[in-house]
Structure formats: C-alpha cells, structure tokens
Amino acid sequence: MNEALYVFPGQRGRPSVLFQSRGGLVPCRSREPGLQLTVKSISGCKCNAISSKNGTLMWEPDAFPFVKAKTCTDMSWIKEGELSLLEKISANILKAGPMPKHVAFIMDGNRRFARKKNMERQEGHMQGFNKLAETLRWCKHLNIPEVTVYAFSIENFKRTEDEVDGLMELARQKFERLLEEHENLEKHGVCIRVLGDLNMLPLDLQQLIAKAVFTTRNHNKCFVNVCFAYTSRYEITNAVREMAWGVEQGLIKGSDVSEALLSECLYSNNSPNPDLLIRTSGEVRLSDFLLWQTSHSCLVFQSVLWPEYSFWNLCEAILQYQLNHKSIQKARDLHREHQALQQLEADRACVAELLQHHSNGKPVDSQRRQEALLHYTSCREERVRDFLEALKHKRDSFFSDLCSESLLA
Amino acid sequence: MRTRMALMYSLLWRLLLILVHVNRALFSWLHVRIQSWKGRLWERAATVLLLPISLVGFPDFQNNLNHGPDANVKPITEKRTGGGRSRCLSDGKSLKKIPVHIGLLVAEEEPSYPDIANVVVWCMAVGISYVSVYDNHGVFQKNNSRLLEEIKRQQQDLLGVDGSMHSVEFLSSGSDQHQHNVVSCRPTVRVLSPDDGKQSIVHVAQQLCRSVENKERSFKDINVSMLDLLLRESKNIPDPELVVKFGPVNSTLGFLPWHIRLTEFISLPSHRNISYEDLLGALQRYGACQQRLGQ
Numbered sequence: 227m228n229e230a231l232y233v234f235p236g237q238r239g240r241p242s243v244l245f246q247s248r249g250g251l252v253p254c255r256s257r258e259p260g261l262q263l264t265v266k267s268i269s270g271c272k273c274n275a276i277s278s279k280n281g282t283l284m285w286e287p288d289a290f291p292f293v294k295a296k297t298c299t300d301m302s303w304i305k306e307g308e309l310s311l312l313e314k315i316s317a318n319i320l321k322a323g324p325m326p327k328h329v330a331f332i333m334d335g336n337r338r339f340a341r342k343k344n345m346e347r348q349e350g351h352m353q354g355f356n357k358l359a360e361t362l363r364w365c366k367h368l369n370i371p372e373v374t375v376y377a378f379s380i381e382n383f384k385r386t387e388d389e390v391d392g393l394m395e396l397a398r399q400k401f402e403r404l405l406e407e408h409e410n411l412e413k414h415g416v417c418i419r420v421l422g423d424l425n426m427l428p429l430d431l432q433q434l435i436a437k438a439v440f441t442t443r444n445h446n447k448c449f450v451n452v453c454f455a456y457t458s459r460y461e462i463t464n465a466v467r468e469m470a471w472g473v474e475q476g477l478i479k480g481s482d483v484s485e486a487l488l489s490e491c492l493y494s495n496n497s498p499n500p501d502l503l504i505r506t507s508g509e510v511r512l513s514d515f516l517l518w519q520t521s522h523s524c525l526v527f528q529s530v531l532w533p534e535y536s537f538w539n540l541c542e543a544i545l546q547y548q549l550n551h552k553s554i555q556k557a558r559d560l561h562r563e564h565q566a567l568q569q570l571e572a573d574r575a576c577v578a579e580l581l582q583h584h585s586n587g588k589p590v591d592s593q594r595r596q597e598a599l600l601h602y603t604s605c606r607e608e609r610v611r612d613f614l615e616a617l618k619h620k621r622d623s624f625f626s627d628l629c630s631e632s633l634l635a
Numbered sequence: 636m637r638t639r640m641a642l643m644y645s646l647l648w649r650l651l652l653i654l655v656h657v658n659r660a661l662f663s664w665l666h667v668r669i670q671s672w673k674g675r676l677w678e679r680a681a682t683v684l685l686l687p688i689s690l691v692g693f694p695d696f697q698n699n700l701n702h703g704p705d706a707n708v709k710p711i712t713e714k715r716t717g718g719g720r721s722r723c724l725s726d727g728k729s730l731k732k733i734p735v736h737i738g739l740l741v742a743e744e745e746p747s748y749p750d751i752a753n754v755v756v757w758c759m760a761v762g763i764s765y766v767s768v769y770d771n772h773g774v775f776q777k778n779n780s781r782l783l784e785e786i787k788r789q790q791q792d793l794l795g796v797d798g799s800m801h802s803v804e805f806l807s808s809g810s811d812q813h814q815h816n817v818v819s820c821r822p823t824v825r826v827l828s829p830d831d832g833k834q835s836i837v838h839v840a841q842q843l844c845r846s847v848e849n850k851e852r853s854f855k856d857i858n859v860s861m862l863d864l865l866l867r868e869s870k871n872i873p874d875p876e877l878v879v880k881f882g883p884v885n886s887t888l889g890f891l892p893w894h895i896r897l898t899e900f901i902s903l904p905s906h907r908n909i910s911y912e913d914l915l916g917a918l919q920r921y922g923a924c925q926q927r928l929g930q
Contacts, residue, residue, distance in 0.1 A: 318640075319644050319647045319648050319651060320648070321644070322641070322644040322647070322648035323648045379929055380929075381928060381929025381930075382929050382930075384928070384930050385929070385930050457896070458892075458896060459859050459862075459896060460859060462836065462862070462893065463858060463859045465840075466839075466840045466844075466857055466862060467854050467855075467857045469844055470844050470854035470857055471854040473844045473847045473848050473854070474847050474854050479848065480841055480844040480847070481841070483837060483840050483841045483844050484837060485834065485837050488837060488840060509924070510900045510901065511897055511898055511899050511900065511924075511926075512895060512898070513896065513929075514896040514897070517892040517893065517895060517896060518833065518836075520887070521888070521889045521892050522887075522888060522889060523886060524886055525886060526885060527900070545651070545655065546885060549652070549655065549883075550883075550884055550885050553742075553884045554886050557771050557886065557888050557889075561771075561829065561889060564829065568834070
C-alpha cells in the first residue's frame with residue numbers, strides 16, 4: 227500500500243511525484259537522493275481532479291489508476307548495491323588498519339535539512355531514515371557488524387503533538403516494512419534490537435517492535451540496535467532496578483553489585499561497547515546517549531547534516547578512530563585492570579567479614595583465607611550467572627508476550 | 636596475488652596516516668605563526684590554502700582557526716594575561732553565557748601543573764564558579780597538593796598580592812566534604828578521577844540494593860530522580876555544562892558518565908603553553924552552542 231507512486235507532469239516540466247501513505251496523499255519532490263523510480267507513463271491530467279496546495283499538485287486517488295510507477299525502494303531498511311571503484315579502494319585501504327566493530331550514530335539534523343531544502347519536517351525525517359539504510363549498506367561493505375542508532379529520545383516526547391505523532395507513524399511504517407521484508411533480512415542475517423523504555427510507546431507500536439525483534443532474534447551476521455524512547459539515565463536506572471529486583475528475588479546479594487554486573491543489566495548487554503560514536507549536524511554533546519557504554523569510545527563530531535551524510539564522512543570518522551586507536555586501547559586496558567582490582571578488593575572484604583563471623587575473632591591463616599576467597603568468588607559468579615539467566619528470560623518473555631498478544635488481537 | 640594486494644593496501648594505509656600527521660603538524664605550525672603575525676588576512680589565506688589539502692583535517696583545529704581571536708578581544712602580547720582580574724571579569728561579562736561548572740579533561744601524558752593551574756585561575760577570574768580537573772590515570776588526584784600550590788602561585792601572579800583574599804575551595808575525593816545542597820559562595824576547584832564516574836554510580840546502586848535487601852524499599856521505587864539525588868548526596872558535583880578537552884585523544888576517558896548528558900565538548904590541542912586567548916576562544920564557542928533539550 228505504501229509504495230504506490232503516482233507521477234504526473236508537474237511544474238516547470240519536472241515530473242511531480244506523490245505516494246500514498248496511511249495519512250493520505252503526501253507530496254514529495256522528485257530527484258531526491260535514493261529515490262529510484264521508473265516512470266511507466268505520464269498522461270495528461272484532468273483539471274477538475276487536481277487541487278493545488280503550496281505549488282505542489284495533488285489529486286484524488288481514483289483519477290489516474292493506471293499511472294503507477296514502479297515501486298520505489300526508498301522505504302526499505304536494506305539497500306543493495308556494491309560500492310563504486312573509488313569507494314572500494316578507500317574501503318580496502320581503511321580495512322588495512324584497525325576497524326571499529328561497533329559504531330553508534332546520533333542521527334541529528336533532519337529538521338534543519340528539511341528547513342534548508344524547504345521540505346516538510348516529516349520528509350526530513352524520512353530522508354534521515356533513507357540515509358540510515360544507506361549507512362547500513364556502507365557498514366556492511368566495511369565489515370562493521372554492529373550499528374546502534376539514536377532514533378527517538380524520551381526528551382523528544384516534549385515536541386509538538388503533531389511532530390511526535392508523525393514520528394510514531396513513521397516508526398510504524400518502518401517496522402511494518404521490516405516485517406514485510408523479513409526474508410531479505412534473513413538472507414542478510416540482520417538482527418534488529420530495539421533499546422529503550424518501550425512501555426512509553428503506544429501499544430500497537432510496541433507490538434510491532436516486539437514482532438520485529440522476535441522475528442530477527444536468531445540472525446547473527448549483522449546487528450542493528452535502534453534506540454527508541456531511550457535516554458542513558460533511564461537505561462542506567464533500569465539496570466539498577468533490575469539488580470534490585472534480583473536482590474528482592476534472592477538471586478543475588480547487595481554486595482554482588484559491581485560495574486561489570488551493571489553493564490550486563492543495561493539494554494545493550496548483548497553488544498560490546500561502541501568503538502566509535504559519530505554525531506552529525508555539528509552539535510558537540512552526547513544528549514543522554516550511551517553515556518555508560520561510550521566512556522572509552524572514540525567520539526567524532528561532524529558538522530554535516532544527517533540526511534547529507536556521505537561515504538566519505540564515514541571514512542573520515544573511521545580514520546579518526548584509527549588515529550586514536552592505540553591511546554584509547556591503552557585507556558581501556560587500564561580501566562579494565564582497575565576494575566578487576568576493585569572486584570578483587572571487594573571480594574576480599576566480603577571474605578574477611580565472613581571469616582571473622584565464623585572464626586569468632588580467632589586469626590585465620592593465609593591459606594584458609596585464599597581458599598575462602600576462591601570459594602566465595604566462584605559462588606558469587608554462579609549467583610550472577612543464574613541472575614543474568616533469569617533477567618534474559620524476563621526480557622525475552624516481554625517480547626514474546628507482546629507478540630502473542632498482537633496475534634490474538 | 637591476494638597477499639600482494641593486502642600488502643599494498645597496508646602500505647597505502649600507512650601512507651595515509653603519515654599524510655594526516657604531516658597535515659596536522661603543518662596546521663599546528665601555521666596556527667602558532669598566525670598567532671604571532673596576528674594578521675586576519677594571513678589567517679584567511681592560510682586557511683584557504685590548506686583546506687583543500689586537508690581531506691581529513693583536524694576539524695577541531697579548523698574550527699579554532701576559523702573562529703579565531705574575536706575582534707573584541709584586545710590582542711595580548713604576553714602569553715600570560717597581563718590585564719589582571721578586572722579584565723578577565725569584563726571578558727566574562729561579554730560572553731553570551733558562562734558555564735557554572737567547567738570540566739578540564741586532560742587527555743595527555745605527563746600533565747604540566749603550571750599550565751593547568753593557569754587555566755584554572757583564568758576560569759575562576761572569568762567568573763566560572765566550579766572548575767574540575769580530570770585525567771584518566773588519576774595523576775592529579777595523587778598529586779593534588781602540588782596542584783593546589785601551583786594554583787595559589789598563579790592566583791598571586793594574576794591577581795597580585797590581594798589575590799589571596801579571594802580564597803578558593805579546593806576539593807578532592809579524599810577530603811571530607813558534606814556539602815549536601817549548600818551552594819558554596821567561593822569558587823570551587825575539584826580534582827576528579829575515574830572513581831568519581833562509574834564507580835560512584837555503582838556505590839549508589841549498592842546502597843539501593845542493600846536497602847532492598849533490608850526490606851527498606853522495593854525495587855519498584857527506584858527511579859532516575861532517586862539515583863540522581865543519591866549521587867548528589869555522596870558527591871555534590873553539579874552537571875558540567877562545558878568540558879574542555881586537552882590533547883589529541885577523542886574520548887571522554889571515563890569522565891563522569893552520569894553527569895555529562897548535556898555537556899558541550901570543546902577540544903583544544905594541548906594544555907602545554909596554553910594561552911588565555913585559547914581558553915577564551917573555547918568559552919566563546921560554548922556561548923554559541925544552542926541546546927534544544929529534545930524539542
């Protein structure tokens with residue numbers, strides 16, 4: 227339904243294109259990047275079927291049923307196609323150096339792009355989505371298996387009702403499209419995950435998302451994480467809440483809480499930390515995105531607007547990553563060592579307390595202390611494993627329950 | 636054939652890195668020359684000449700070059716500001732906005748205490764009331780007495796003999812400070828280390844989990860504002876509006892992850908031999924940032 231395109235002679239000899247969306251007929255200008263269409267026929271139009279709105283002609287859907295252009299692929303999540311020769315060579319040069327395994331994008335600048343090109347805001351967002359699909363294609367060619375994007379922040383709920391509804395509608399269309407092309411996704415092995423406080427979204431959107439996540443959960447060639455209704459502070463708070471749930475359930479103790487455990491309770495626990503974070507449109511802040519996970523990532527701020535992002539912008543960002551690779555790796559290793567040391571100290575303190583209880587103040591020899599430490603550590607690790615298993619089960623059930631709900635509905 | 640191709644690409648990659656480093660060296664050399672020439676014409680010509688060559692560039696650097704010393708800032712011949720406190724204050728007032736808390740993130744090996752002390756003193760003189768200093772090795776933390784000495788010395792240099800009248804509150808993680816929600820009237824300098832970041836959040840999480848263990852609360856009560864409140868109770872650090880990062884590493888290196896959600900990041904190439912103008916330039920760029928806060 228969404229892909230029906232209607233072409234008719236527009237102003238100044240350029241074909242004007244409309245497509246049918248859920249909200250009715252929506253104008254879109256031709257010659258937009260990524261919009262591929264084959265015009266079957268352009269016939270004349272009867273004046274009484276057309277009304278003019280802001281210089282763009284629109285008409286009733288039944289007026290020209292046979293003037294239907296080939297389905298354009300601009301709504302798809304997956305863009306096929308090889309890189310050009312120059313792009314291929316540049317990609318191969320970059321791949322000779324260290325490559326990021328997980329790249330995060332803050333796709334900023336859709337509205338500014340729309341203003342710049344005198345488009346509707348909604349169109350700016352759609353172009354933004356197109357650019358996402360293209361970026362995923364480039365990442366595939368650059369052997370970057372995981373991408374995380376910031377699609378909708380909890381703060382964005384503060385926008386006008388129109389805009390929020392428009393974005394929700396866009397999300398619905400995109401996830402519906404995703405479900406339609408599930409075979410293609412299977413072929414490419416794309417696993418879609420959605421991170422965020424999903425219960426803030428309308429129920430039908432939650433069900434769509436759950437279906438999309440559930441259907442692609444076993445694909446493992448490339449991973450796309452979409453942050454929707456997400457802020458980092460909510461994510462961290464949720465992780466703390468999950469650990470507190472674990473404590474309440476008796477699965478773990480309060481003393482088992484550590485940096486590593488908190489990381490395992492975040493929405494992004496199935497992914498490694500991003501190696502590279504890119505923000506477009508020239509803003510130089512993180513806006514509550516993956517604050518915990520990007521503490522030792524390479525941050526690249528680029529001034530290009532997201533819908534204008536190019537393969538060369540991506541290469542530039544990757545080059546920045548490569549230039550920073552050694553120093554960031556060093557910092558990461560230092561942090562990991564420090565973390566391990568802190569865990570050891572914490573375990574020692576717990577063991578010392580336990581031994582003091584049991585031995586009633588009598589001194590304990592170092593061998594017994596060492597044995598007790600090893601025993602305590604393995605018990606703690608087992609508790610944590612069981613807890614994480616329970617957490618995974620809880621999360622999977624959330625999605626599968628939503629799926630089965632939508633089937634019944 | 637395939638290994639030959641791989642070797643060729645590998646060599647090309649190394650060549651690319653060399654080109655980038657040469658480009659950067661050229662830029663930084665030019666930057667220094669421009670500062671000494673002080674001619675806007677030269678600045679523009681150099682930028683135009685080098686822009687096509689710098690494919691990757693050094694975007695922060697280019698920004699530095701383009702938003703060079705403002706016409707309002709009177710040219711200073713000395714590196715150290717010669718005008719004194721009143722001049723700094725007037726510069727501060729002319730800025731569109733000043734951060735309440737500025738974070739100085741030193742992402743370089745072997746920090747130079749006099750230079751950092753300079754920056755701290757300038758920040759306070761311009762009117763910023765909370766200045767924090769961070770490095771990911773915890774070096775400043777370990778040597779905070781040395782830093783304090785340097786700051787006192789630079790303060791006297793800048794403000795003259797009466798500098799000591801404007802006392803500064805110096806805090807590090809070791810010192811006991813139960814500030815709670817009392818806002819200090821004196822400017823505060825705070826030394827931060829990686830433990831103030833993720834580890835503080837973990838401590839609050841442990842606190843909450845223990846209270847759940849003791850049946851004092853349920854996990855359902857835990858929300859963002861509770862976490863925020865508890866973090867502020869243990870370490871009363873306000874959210875930094877601006878972080879100035881010194882050094883070539885493009886990362887926050889573990890700096891206060893919870894607090895930096897809306898922080899603007901401005902990079903300067905190095906803190907060594909930094910001039911007052913460089914800092915003022917960064918503050919001016921901060922003044923131009925517009926936050927939409929989600930809207």
